[in-house]
Amino acid sequence: MAAIEIHQLYKRYGAFSALENINLSIHPGEFFALLGPNGAGKTTLISILAGLTLATSGHAKIMGHDVVSDYVNSRRNLGVVPQELVFDPFFTVREALIIQSGYYGIRKNETWIDEILHRLDLTAKADTNMRALSGGMKRRVLVAQALVHKPPVIILDEPTAGVDVELRQALWFFVNQLNREGHTIVLTTHYLEEAEALCHRVAMLKQGKIVALDSIRNLINGIQGCSIQLRLSSEALPPILQEWPGSRHEGLHIFKIKDYFQVETLLAILRSEHIQVLEMQLQQPDLEEVFIKIMGAESSDVS
Numbered sequence: 001m002a003a004i005e006i007h008q009l010y011k012r013y014g015a016f017s018a019l020e021n022i023n024l025s026i027h028p029g030e031f032f033a034l035l036g037p038n039g040a041g042k043t044t045l046i047s048i049l050a051g052l053t054l055a056t057s058g059h060a061k062i063m064g065h066d067v068v069s070d071y072v073n074s075r076r077n078l079g080v081v082p083q084e085l086v087f088d089p090f091f092t093v094r095e096a097l098i099i100q101s102g103y104y105g106i107r108k109n110e111t112w113i114d115e116i117l118h119r120l121d122l123t124a125k126a127d128t129n130m131r132a133l134s135g136g137m138k139r140r141v142l143v144a145q146a147l148v149h150k151p152p153v154i155i156l157d158e159p160t161a162g163v164d165v166e167l168r169q170a171l172w173f174f175v176n177q178l179n180r181e182g183h184t185i186v187l188t189t190h191y192l193e194e195a196e197a198l199c200h201r202v203a204m205l206k207q208g209k210i211v212a213l214d215s216i217r218n219l220i221n222g223i224q225g226c227s228i229q230l231r232l233s234s235e236a237l238p239p240i241l242q243e244w245p246g247s248r249h250e251g252l253h254i255f256k257i258k259d260y261f262q263v264e265t266l267l268a269i270l271r272s273e274h275i276q277v278l279e280m281q282l283q284q285p286d287l288e289e290v291f292i293k294i295m296g297a298e299s300s301d302v303s
């Protein structure tokens with residue numbers, strides 16, 4: 001059974017198509033990234049999975065439970081950390097978590113609440129009123145709220161947007177731990193290096209369609225060649241190198257190379273032109289390069 005199963009899902013707002021024929025199966029225990037530029041449809045998809053928005057057509061299931069016809073059970077299996085900082089300013093952190101537990105019919109949840117507070121480094125703030133918390137602390141409470149019912153599937157919608165480096169690392173350490181303990185994690189983020197470091201597989205959404213769905217390794221391997229960054233003793237390039245594919249950035253020459261033999265060719269040309277290499281760095285393709293390439297290409301639906 002898939003942790004998340006999405007079949008021929010469409011969402012339209014009038015004539016506008018926010019999601020088009022989404023088909024996706026996320027396995028239990030996966031750490032999955034949902035990527036796409038602003039407005040691609042990520043939050044809409046998450047809202048449908050959380051039962052907050054109705055799809056125009058198609059189906060979605062969480063741990064085998066349909067998000068519409070079996071809403072209670074699908075919601076019990078899902079924890080969502082929303083993008084917006086929404087909270088009730090009248091309660092303390094602990095009270096907010098007790099109330100959230102009540103939504104799931106859980107009465108005695110103190111032990112687990114204490115554990116999440118501890119793991120999110122919120123224990124000292126447990127009795128602080130929500131309105132007195134910093135933005136970063138509120139973000140931690142949102143994560144805690146999503147976990148009160150110990151859901152096997154956790155979706156995080158841009159949890160690190162506007163968050164400082166320390167909290168970002170603490171959050172990822174925690175989410176990684178949850179994943180190792182068996183939770184399925186789905187993450188949306190605009191920080192591609194974050195997705196690359198954490199996730200196994202990725203779906204890229206563009207204008208409501210899935211335009212790439214593969215492991216991060218396969219997507220990166222699909223990019224041919226790499227580039228070599230050089231700082232040279234001469235700013236001007238000899239004519240033979242002006243033809244070489246590449247670019248310039250802040251005094252650095254970036255040469256595209258198809259394979260490592262080309263490095264030798266490039267260095268031999270520089271030597272024969274009496275140009276010295278002052279700095280050299282090899283750049284392997286990364287997820288960002290894949291993303292830019294896919295988002296720049298004409299839409300091709302892979303679902």
Ligand SMILES: Nc1ncnc2c1ncn2[C@@H]1O[C@H](COP(=O)(O)OP(=O)(O)OP(=O)(O)O)[C@@H](O)[C@H]1O
Binds near residue numbers: 016018036039043044
């Ligand atoms: N209630 C609505 N009525 C009309 N259009 C909507 C509504 N909600 C979302 N949309 C549109 O659907 C598209 C997808 O929006 P969505 O918020 O899902 O994108 P996103 O990928 O989450 O973007 P971001 O990265 O900015 O959060 C957008 O063009 C948005 O304007």
